[in-house]
Amino acid sequence: MHQNLYLYFRRLGHALLIISTICLLVCIVGYQTFDPVLWGWSGILLLIVGSLLLIVPGRLREHVAHQNNDICQQQATTRGWSAWLLGVVLTGFYVLLYWFPYTLQGLVFALEPLSQWLRQKPSDHWFVYGAFYTLAVMLMGVHALLKYRNNRYHLIRTCSVIFFQLGFAFILPGLLLAFNKPEFYFSYFWPLKYDYLFPSTVGYLVDNGAALGVFMVFWGAVVSFVATPVLTYFYGKRWYCSWVCGCGGLAETAGDPYRHLSDKSRKAWQWEVAIIYPILGFVIITTLALWVNSWSGGSLLGDLSGGFARTYGFFIGSIFSGVIGVGFYPIMGNRVWCRFGCPMAAYLGILQKHFSRFRITTNGGQCISCGNCSTYCEMGIDVRWYAQKGEPIIRSSCVGCGICAHVCPRGVLKLENGPRNDRYAGTILIERDSLQILS
Incomplete structure (x- = not known):
């Protein structure tokens, strides 16, 4: 690509991203004064166009052998000031999402038309999160497809994570709600989606989903305890972590520029072992305790099992997987959650280490x-x-x-x-x- 044309696209892309940020901020802060749908969707569309103007010419301009050139000299990918700023923004977004969702009300109103069209339900902060999460996977999926365009394995793998995130983690759950069925993510399983085998969730799915709810419970149990060991035996944990999982999908697309930041020291490996397997044990104990308490009518454990579930949901489900797992991409690499905290990764890792081909x-x-x-x-x-x-x-x-x-x-x-x-x-x-x- 001609140098002057490349610089033009680059400057235009940066300008559109700046305008997009302003539009989204107006939507978030001034939704009571300005039309949140107009400002919100203007910001989203400009974000898409601006990102593509930066990604496509930049990746096509580089030869396939030069895609990682200068990655260790750029501020954004070497823990420079821009990386820290992005980390603060991502961390702040998760803090607002989990504990101060009312601050995102402008974006909730902005995505109301999309929510009504897809789900036939009002928008909420979790729909906002799912929409932006999916958008990030798709945009940075384009980045990965162009970066690894000479490798068939990576092209198929990237298309796979985009497909599962868009289809199974965003569109399908929305369609289930549109048909007044329980929201269910067919690409997430226990122990990652730890509450899918909790008595309360099983009861909710069966009571509200009828035959489909029974199938959802059956699907989750079979995949967790039958399909996962079988697939891991033949293909290792990659069948899930790098091809299906939404956490892995975000890591392999939006987190790809930061993969070299992972700590390679022996101390990091020791911390990995010391943290991830106790988390898996915590999920197993909590699930068993909830079922024991359910069968006994609460006479054995009282609220102890519920306390376990709330503790896990707060410290692991929220702080670790969200705030740290994604917010620390620019500082600690793209697989912090997968490496140190994901119980599904621990489960798959045991199978891969001892029982896989x-x-x-x-x-x-x-x-x-x-x-x-x-x-x-x-x-x-x-x-x-x-x-x-x-x-x-x-x-x-x-x-x-x-x-x-x-x-x-x-x-x-x-x-x-x-x-x-x-x-x-x-x-x-x-x-x-x-x-x-x-x-």
């Missing part, structure tokens, strides 16, 4: 120790250490995104679903002393 094989004889694989591992795995030794990467935290293989200049890494026999066997390395050329 999935592994990333390494051809150590070809490794030049450039470190690209470790740098861009969003889960903080020191991939280079395995590659140098020719050992397969079988880690419970690996989400199988495949970026390590994509950025390797020598084709050292390969994602495989091979037989479990000799799963941990490394490639045979030819040592220099073994080559007796002159003998």
Whole structure:
């Protein structure tokens, strides 16, 4: 693309984003004076156009081999002032969303026409959140599609997360409400969607959804306890974490520019193990306690199990997964929640580590120790250490995104679903002393 034309699109994109921000602020702050629908949708449309003007020319201008150029020199992707500012904005948005939703009333009014058209229900702050969440996945999905356009695996994977977020996590739940059925997210399962197997939720779905509600409960239970082990055995945790999950979808699209910020230290790995598995245990204990209390009519545990559920919902469901999990993208990388807090990731990780066919094989004889694989591992795995030794990467935290293989200049890494026999066997390395050329 011609340099002058690229600069024109870039400046126009920045100008539209500034105007979009002003429109959205007017919608939020001045909705009682100004038309929130007009200002809100003007801001959203300008946000879409401005973002595309920055994303499309910028990605197409760069050769496929140069997509990560200067990423470690830019303020926005190296914990500079703009990264901290974005982190504060994202964190602030989640704080308002969870604890001060009335402050977002302007956006609620702005999206009222969309909510009525899709759900036949009034808009609320959770619909606002779902709409902007989906928009972020779609816009930054375009970014990922162009960035990895020479890799079929990443093109399909990115289209998959966009499809599941738009179709299964936004449109389908809205249509269920439009037909007076319980809102249900078919792409989220226990233990990530921890309350889907709580007695209160099961009772609500069965009582209000009739046959469909029974199917929802059946679907959630079967996927959690049957489909998840089977799919993880064949494909590893990547089938969910990098292809279906909405949290992973946001991380792989909107969070992609920050994947290199993940902490690769051993201390971070120790914290990961020390936090994520107790959270999984907390979900299991809470679910069991609620069912025991339900069956006993509250005579055994009283409100203790309910206290467990409220505690988990506040500290893990709200603060960890939302405020920290997304708000800290520009500072700690894009998989903070997936790596340290997600109970579904812990569950899948145990299956992947001990019962799966999935592994990333390494051809150590070809490794030049450039470190690209470790740098861009969003889960903080020191991939280079395995590659140098020719050992397969079988880690419970690996989400199988495949970026390590994509950025390797020598084709050292390969994602495989091979037989479990000799799963941990490394490639045979030819040592220099073994080559007796002159003998």
